[in-house]
Amino acid sequence: MKNLSKVFTTVAVSLIIGSSYGSLHPVKNNLVTSIEQLNSNHKPNPNGNTVKIALLLDTSNSMDGLINQAKSQLWDIVNKFTHAKCGNDLGPRLQIALYQYGNDHLAAKEGYIQQVLGFSSDLDEISEKLFSLSTNGGEEYCGQVIQTSLRQLDWGNNPDHLKMIFIAGNEPFTQGKIHYKDAVANAKEKDVIINTIFCGNYEQGINSHWKDGAQLSGGDYMAIDHNREVVHIKTPYDNIIIQLNNKLNKTYVSYGAQGASKLQQQAVQDSNAMEMEEVVAVKRAVSKSSRMYSNSSWDLVDASKEDDFELGNIGKEQLPPILRGKSKVEIKSYIAEKNAERIAIQKEIQALNKKREAYITAKRKDSGKGELENAMIGAIMKQAERKNYRWD
Template sequence: MKHMNYFLGSAFLLFMTGTSYGCNLNAHTKSKTTLVTQSTTEKPSEQYVKIALLLDTSNSMDGLINQAKAQLWDIVNEFTHAKCGTNVRPSLQIALYEYGNDNLSPREGYIRQVLGFSNDLDEISEKLFSLTTNGGEEYCGQVIHTSLKQLDWGKNSDDLKMIFIAGNEPFTQGKLDYKDATTNAKEKDIIVNTIFCGNYEQGISTMWKSGATLTGGEYMAIDHNRQVVHINTPYDDVIIKLNSKLNGTYISYGAIGRQKKELQYAQDANAAELEEVVAVKRAVSKSSRLYKNSTWDLVDAAEDDESLIAELPQKDLPEELRGKSESEIKAYVKQKKAEREEIQKQIQELNAKREVYIAEHQKEETGELENAMLSAIKAQASKKNYTWDKK
């Protein structure tokens, strides 16, 4: 039963795999356009972890999708603490594909890109919740090949690049040989991790383990219909209330501002509908460095470039700021930023206490998954000079 405990939370993210490269230790995270020269080689200023999640959405996979929805925020919260080298905090990008669904085009191999690489956590959540299941043909080799071809994986050898593919039919289905697809992935320094939804030995006999081994990835077997176990804590209600206050610090602007703010609320509701604890984990994610909304929130945008405030036309401002002077708008943004930082600090402090409570009350069986997952993440990520801390 040990392998059954590797359910989608571990699959979804981060069995970081080893390569011969290390993090760019001299990189700076502030500017995405600045290049750092090391000897004669120029390297990007920011490190990325790029994860493509390929989910089987055929009839029997409702449990898999539900686990993915529930585990998203665990993944984000863990990765908040990742460091690349001495001081670089890597950015997380997630892409999403579905395959094996009769509603998809047979011409495309019953495969659809749901989302290209994105760091918009609300958008990622929205796309996960949009998935529905239906019977179909499941072509693992083809969906891997498609993700390699369509996604912008970048050329930085320091980035961590991973595919996680989950399903329950033989890995050999389809015209495109999975060995060719995984060989292509390995050439691009992309690790394929496989999650078989069923018996561990059956996954081996249907080549799911082989699909992972060819790139140095991890093979896992999960009970995709198993109920995700969460532990409630005395701090949950307070964190949820603070999340509501946190939403009040966002200042929408531009053509998509109002829509994005509505999406923020909608994903809060989606998390809460799954379970209260999932809403708590999402709130913790929203208090982290990985929850950035510069494209629609004036606080995050001004932190990147304060000159934006002077350039915005009145029609792109929210109602409460129209007719205000530039100095008044800056003062308002500064006030909301201070409020946000204080709320985020409170959430992080409460979450630290929450984690202690969970560790003290977690039964051995429910703790095995988390401990195994985090141990594998850190051990394998260390091969690219990644470390974890809570600072």
């Protein structure tokens, strides 16, 4: 595993260099004329509903297992939404926010609470923030962290959007100066559903008011073994998907002030996933092959799919070195080539993942899934039905 992880990291870093400084290959004429068709098939949906999920994670001393589950099972949750459809038959956008609480390293005057990330659809950024978390002892104020997330985050007023809080921890739900019932009342006013995940015995969670905190807002109460080791099932398709992910990375064409750093972030998060376990890297690659992974702010291929994209608005100095000095037609041809390559690779990953999932289904026992993944996906699918969401 360690040797494979080192290879993966080396390849990822080389891709950063290759994407920025590689040679410009000739492009077939039909790519120039077909870029609009390719984009229309893989364009992020501007009219779909939005799912907003705020994760409130206890990062006190006993929560290392919870944080590790969040890091490894993020991609299962993202991949589940790949197949979601709204009432208008369009796929929803997914935005995730992240808070940590109960950590002595955080400011006492803020209730040992920190917004790690506001609502974001940037999957690399979400992964980076999850990997930045570390645990330390502290006071766990559930009502206050819920109230803080309701106040700080932009939940919006659209009644069709699905808005959810998942709070996980293992101390009584009643601690802190803000009572959980007041926070729940505020959540109901904003049409936000609170789901509680007690890390420990089911009955203990009920006795410490975690169940009541969820039910008052129409949410779900769950208890998990946060220290449980999840046994991932390896498949004959994993290695191929990882190799395809390496090829997928070569299709990214960075631009703008953040282009180079975001390209590096992509590679680092690939490496982080691989360091956890090869299967986690596979799940991340599957997410990257879906509509949920879009990087129009720094990648010219994704940017070209936006309605307001205008190549002429991008200065030569904002382009990667390989494209500076090229004509507008040549740049468009290069983007079209990379777009076509990406779509082909993404389709291949998705096809392999279907075989992978079938293999896992045949091999998996009831204990095969992750505790946090099971808890969250079950609640999400149940509550999404109220907003007319469905899964293919």
